[in-house]
Amino acid sequence: MKLFQRPDFAPAIIPALRNYSLSKFKDDFIAGIVVGIVALPLAIAFAIASGVSPTVGLITAVIGGFIVSVLGGNSVQIGGPTGAFIVIIYNIIQLYGLSGLAIATFLAGAILLLMGFFKLGTIIKFIPYPIVVGFTAGIAVTIFSTQMPDFFGLTITEKLPGDFLGKWGVYLRHFNTIDLSTLSVGLVSLAIIIFTPMISKRLPGALMAIILVTFGVWALKTFCGFEGIQTIGDRFGNLDTDLPHANSIGLNMESINLLLPSAFTIAMLGAIESLLSATVADGRTGDRTNSNTELIGQGVANMVVPIFGGIPVTGAIARTMTNITNGGKTPIAGVIHSLVLLLVFLFLMPLINLVPMACLAAVLIMVSYNMSGWRTVVGMAHNPKGDVSVLIITFLLTVIFDLTIAIEIGLLLAVVLFLRRVTENTAIRVYGEQLDAADSDMTQHEVLDLHPGVAVYEIDGPFFFGAATKFDEVVRHSLAEMPKVRIIRMRRVPFIDSTGLHNLQILIESSQREGIAIVLSGVRENVHIDLEKAGIERLLPKDCICDHISKAVVIANRIADSAV
Numbered sequence: 001m002k003l004f005q006r007p008d009f010a011p012a013i014i015p016a017l018r019n020y021s022l023s024k025f026k027d028d029f030i031a032g033i034v035v036g037i038v039a040l041p042l043a044i045a046f047a048i049a050s051g052v053s054p055t056v057g058l059i060t061a062v063i064g065g066f067i068v069s070v071l072g073g074n075s076v077q078i079g080g081p082t083g084a085f086i087v088i089i090y091n092i093i094q095l096y097g098l099s100g101l102a103i104a105t106f107l108a109g110a111i112l113l114l115m116g117f118f119k120l121g122t123i124i125k126f127i128p129y130p131i132v133v134g135f136t137a138g139i140a141v142t143i144f145s146t147q148m149p150d151f152f153g154l155t156i157t158e159k160l161p162g163d164f165l166g167k168w169g170v171y172l173r174h175f176n177t178i179d180l181s182t183l184s185v186g187l188v189s190l191a192i193i194i195f196t197p198m199i200s201k202r203l204p205g206a207l208m209a210i211i212l213v214t215f216g217v218w219a220l221k222t223f224c225g226f227e228g229i230q231t232i233g234d235r236f237g238n239l240d241t242d243l244p245h246a247n248s249i250g251l252n253m254e255s256i257n258l259l260l261p262s263a264f265t266i267a268m269l270g271a272i273e274s275l276l277s278a279t280v281a282d283g284r285t286g287d288r289t290n291s292n293t294e295l296i297g298q299g300v301a302n303m304v305v306p307i308f309g310g311i312p313v314t315g316a317i318a319r320t321m322t323n324i325t326n327g328g329k330t331p332i333a334g335v336i337h338s339l340v341l342l343l344v345f346l347f348l349m350p351l352i353n354l355v356p357m358a359c360l361a362a363v364l365i366m367v368s369y370n371m372s373g374w375r376t377v378v379g380m381a382h383n384p385k386g387d388v389s390v391l392i393i394t395f396l397l398t399v400i401f402d403l404t405i406a407i408e409i410g411l412l413l414a415v416v417l418f419l420r421r422v423t424e425n426t427a428i429r430v431y432g433e434q435l436d437a438a439d440s441d442m443t444q445h446e447v448l449d450l451h452p453g454v455a456v457y458e459i460d461g462p463f464f465f466g467a468a469t470k471f472d473e474v475v476r477h478s479l480a481e482m483p484k485v486r487i488i489r490m491r492r493v494p495f496i497d498s499t500g501l502h503n504l505q506i507l508i509e510s511s512q513r514e515g516i517a518i519v520l521s522g523v524r525e526n527v528h529i530d531l532e533k534a535g536i537e538r539l540l541p542k543d544c545i546c547d548h549i550s551k552a553v554v555i556a557n558r559i560a561d562s563a564v
Contacts, residue, residue: 043061071297091162092262154174
């Protein structure tokens, strides 16, 4: 395998533009406008929940969404800030400030870029589904918990703890400070979001809630003098409408070492969410995402966005599905979505100041509900216990501790789960009197008689470290009497690792000390090469490494008879 290979970089926009037509542009134009309208309240809400200004959310959606559409590997993917990052962004800002977030996001982009260059896009898709469901549900619960003060209008005088349990302790102590007017705004907003799709599925509930509730609150303030409901302008002041300037990130080895774990979490979460979104989109469109190109596009987006003060970017499932539903055909729809948000940023920011915080809290509560996938969680309760345990552990780690720990331990669980499954699929069978020598594709069976003192141990599956230990236990305890000859049948061993080679060498040497001969049968060419490199071939006579079981049985019977 070559260390340096040509990158798998083929942006979906290039073939899309080759056969572009006015008809496709009309579809993309309509879809882009709709997605831009849907993305507007989400970009603002996600930014505020993450601890940054609404302006930052729009900047991220404009720049990040544009780059993802132009450089990504999926034709309909819409990129931007998402709810999945809220928890990790908030924690990074609390610990390291906005400058730390910029460094972590830039490093995450570099990690994603390298993952794409080294063609790891396909591997990311193999992360077990229970882990994805577990930390997605955990993020949803965490997002929900962060919206309680704004939704209920709680007056909290002490600093909120960063941990989940600590937050709820503070909430319960201050629950007697609920502001009924704020709660009413939140409930009305939530009702509009829930019931709008029942009137028309084309109307974005979140946007309708923001428009109607904002107008209502503005009317109360203007004509009735009612000042009890906090708005975005009350909390953040007048929002800046100037285009952002490029700033230096301030990278150095100290900051890299400090923020690399957080960057890794952002990168892994971004890769998983983006490729999950792309996979869902492929199921609807029939296309096939270039996973490595998608990671490269996401990587570039996350390296550029923090230079202009933005937060992490990833593929957004809800916005991507909105794009598909409204007829988006090519990445041009994503570009138009970014232009729509840019126009809002330039000309409509003063109106954003009027949006009530309780209304945004209702938007995020609905987002967390949709993210939770509770139906999926309930449905998975009937799955194997191992999968359910992994889901629960990942969920609890995400909620009680933080996303960094959940991602790291979740990936470790993914590896353990994979190894467990492979080990379970590696079967060890023992034969002591007769052996059916036929392969599965043969119609006639050849039954071979094993002389007394001959035992056959067949390995069916990869002979790696998990299976090697299992094989060693079977060999030691399978037969009541010690055999004179052990045939190790390896026709179905596709590969052998260093642990398997080590255990096989120990078995041969210990068997020989006990006066037991070893015969290897059906060794594949690649496994034979590994045995030769490890020096195991030299431990056995040449005729004791056979290409077929019938030859191995003849040799083993002869050795057993001569030992009588």
